[in-house]
Amino acid sequence: MGNFPGGGVYFEHFYLSCLAHASYMAGSEGVAVVIDPQRDVEIYLEEARKNGLRIEHVIETHLHADFVSGHRELADRTGARIYVGARAGATFPHVPVREGDEITFGRCRLGFLETPGHTVESICILVTDLDRSPDPFAVLTGDTLFIGDVGRPDLSPGHTPQELAGLLYDSLHEKLFRLPDEVEVYPAHGAGSLCGKQISSDRFSTLGRERATNYALKAASRDEFIHLLTDALPERPGYFMRDAEINRSGAAPLADLPPIPALDAYEVLRLQERGAVVLDTRPAALFGAGHIPNSVHIALSGQFAAWAGTILGLELEIVLAAEDEDRVSEARTRLARVGIESVVGYLGGGVEAWKRAGLALEQVPQISAQDLARLAVEQSELQVLDVRRQAEWEEGHIEGARLKPLNQLARAMDDLDPHRPVAVHCKSGYRSSVAASLLRRAGFRHVRNVVGGFDAWKSAGLPVSTPDPARNYIRTWSRAKVEAYRERRIELRGWPVNLTSYRLGDRFHAKADNISPGATLARTSASTREEAETLALARAEELLAETQRRSV
Ligand SMILES: [Fe+2]
Numbered sequence: 001m002g003n004f005p006g007g008g009v010y011f012e013h014f015y016l017s018c019l020a021h022a023s024y025m026a027g028s029e030g031v032a033v034v035i036d037p038q039r040d041v042e043i044y045l046e047e048a049r050k051n052g053l054r055i056e057h058v059i060e061t062h063l064h065a066d067f068v069s070g071h072r073e074l075a076d077r078t079g080a081r082i083y084v085g086a087r088a089g090a091t092f093p094h095v096p097v098r099e100g101d102e103i104t105f106g107r108c109r110l111g112f113l114e115t116p117g118h119t120v121e122s123i124c125i126l127v128t129d130l131d132r133s134p135d136p137f138a139v140l141t142g143d144t145l146f147i148g149d150v151g152r153p154d155l156s157p158g159h160t161p162q163e164l165a166g167l168l169y170d171s172l173h174e175k176l177f178r179l180p181d182e183v184e185v186y187p188a189h190g191a192g193s194l195c196g197k198q199i200s201s202d203r204f205s206t207l208g209r210e211r212a213t214n215y216a217l218k219a220a221s222r223d224e225f226i227h228l229l230t231d232a233l234p235e236r237p238g239y240f241m242r243d244a245e246i247n248r249s250g251a252a253p254l255a256d257l258p259p260i261p262a263l264d265a266y267e268v269l270r271l272q273e274r275g276a277v278v279l280d281t282r283p284a285a286l287f288g289a290g291h292i293p294n295s296v297h298i299a300l301s302g303q304f305a306a307w308a309g310t311i312l313g314l315e316l317e318i319v320l321a322a323e324d325e326d327r328v329s330e331a332r333t334r335l336a337r338v339g340i341e342s343v344v345g346y347l348g349g350g351v352e353a354w355k356r357a358g359l360a361l362e363q364v365p366q367i368s369a370q371d372l373a374r375l376a377v378e379q380s381e382l383q384v385l386d387v388r389r390q391a392e393w394e395e396g397h398i399e400g401a402r403l404k405p406l407n408q409l410a411r412a413m414d415d416l417d418p419h420r421p422v423a424v425h426c427k428s429g430y431r432s433s434v435a436a437s438l439l440r441r442a443g444f445r446h447v448r449n450v451v452g453g454f455d456a457w458k459s460a461g462l463p464v465s466t467p468d469p470a471r472n473y474i475r476t477w478s479r480a481k482v483e484a485y486r487e488r489r490i491e492l493r494g495w496p497v498n499l500t501s502y503r504l505g506d507r508f509h510a511k512a513d514n515i516s517p518g519a520t521l522a523r524t525s526a527s528t529r530e531e532a533e534t535l536a537l538a539r540a541e542e543l544l545a546e547t548q549r550r551s552v
Contacts, residue, residue: 061142117168
């Protein structure tokens with residue numbers, strides 16, 4: 001993006017598609033600040049060198065949960081000070097930031113706002129170019145305000161999503177939106193990030209534009225905003241809490257990771273036998289044509305690291321299978337960016353070497369949308385799975401398909417028959433190939449991946465089932481009148497449960513959320529509040545009992 005238009009302050013925007021993550025560098029008179037650095041910090045050092053800048057300040061807008069930040073390594077390598085919200089409880093040397101604090105270097109002034117909500121310690125940074133005006137012209141909003149969305153409010157342990165959503169409402173209305181409309185907005189994430197629900201693919205905006213278009217700012221009251229944000233929270237990937245903890249103490253430098261060895265096919269086989277997972281990062285077509293049995297497929301091309309964190313977690317031993325060594329090291333860096341450091345080797349010579357060793361490969365047939373349409377008619381036993389998110393499903397889906405969002409698939413196979421054929425699709429074919437590999441690992445014998453996914457299905461003019469109007473009504477209820485909202489915290493079988501209920505028209509709706517995994521357990525409606533709440537709690541209790549039985 002280069003310099004701020006018309007000003008003397010240097011400004012650069014770094015965007016990492018793999019994690020939909022934005023970081024920033026601002027500089028003036030030889031000094032630079034880096035905001036929300038990614039884990040591999042070479043790019044900032046290089047950028048600073050090119051522009052004759054010395055990085056003296058590193059700022060974290062909050063303890064990120066979706067990636068491991070490079071703040072500590074960057075500070076170690078430059079001598080910079082790290083600034084974090086005072087409520088973070090950070091355990092590395094840092095400057096705790098409070099409302100109204102400022103840093104000035106050269107013609108650049110940074111002012112801090114404490115904006116709890118996405119997390120309790122979240123801060124926003126006002127940027128002023130003193131050559132242009134004494135007032136800030138930009139605000140770096142972290143995950144407090146995105147373009148078209150706001151941060152999810154379920155990432156601070158010790159607070160319910162409802163409490164955090166309330167704080168976020170106050171931060172937005174009492175702090176950010178007290179600023180003039182023309183102030184530019186630069187958030188920490190873009191489209192596809194798991195930190196929001198429907199972030200735009202734009203890279204920056206203005207407060208005025210967000211005020212006019214951001215759905216979350218249309219809520220008519222604080223209560224409605226809380227509802228809007230917490231009613232259909234996307235599931236939180238398991239690695240989020242770990243990453244936030246790593247960031248609280250500061251990750252080890254990337255260079256400290258040991259080099260990963262090339263392994264021959266039999267060594268890989270032995271590692272697999274002791275529980276290691278082969279992670280195949282090649283494009284779906286190559287994976288489909290021939291892969292190592294039991295491998296997990298996550299292609300390097302998409303949001304690779306986020307899916308790896310979600311599907312594999314941070315603990316499993318991983319062996320990489322890729323086209324070449326460049327891709328091996330690219331995969332390794334990207335995995336480290338979410339905190340996966342357990343790569344124990346890669347298959348030297350790739351899948352070809354496996355074949356040369358006389359070991360068998362497996363296939364996942366890749367079929368077109370038209371093939372799927374034909375098979376669905378010809379094979380009554382075919383199970384069609386849609387692994388997109390609920391919101392994508394509700395905008396239209398294939399009649400007869402079953403929704404199994406990819407992040408939940410591994411725990412949601414019980415009602416599928418591994419002996420019957422399966423065809424799996426997503427939006428474009430990326431997530432469905434991951435799903436196909438998970439189904440194969442779970443013992444499903446006949447799995448096909450739909451190339452081009454639902455997009456190809458629609459382009460082929462095949463019939464799309466639209467959501468029923470009642471569902472749509474509930475989805476957009478924020479524009480309807482919700483009354484008598486009530487929230488309670490209840491202990492159920494030793495689990496903390498958040499029970500919310502409200503009246504919408506002449507029905508009462510109740511919802512039970514399990515606070516620690518952040519998952520919705522039950523959603524019910526009835527003609528009285530008591531009935532709706534009783535039903536929700538009974539269903540929640542059943543599910544918790546089931547969970548306890550399984551974990552014994
Ligand atoms: Fe975040």
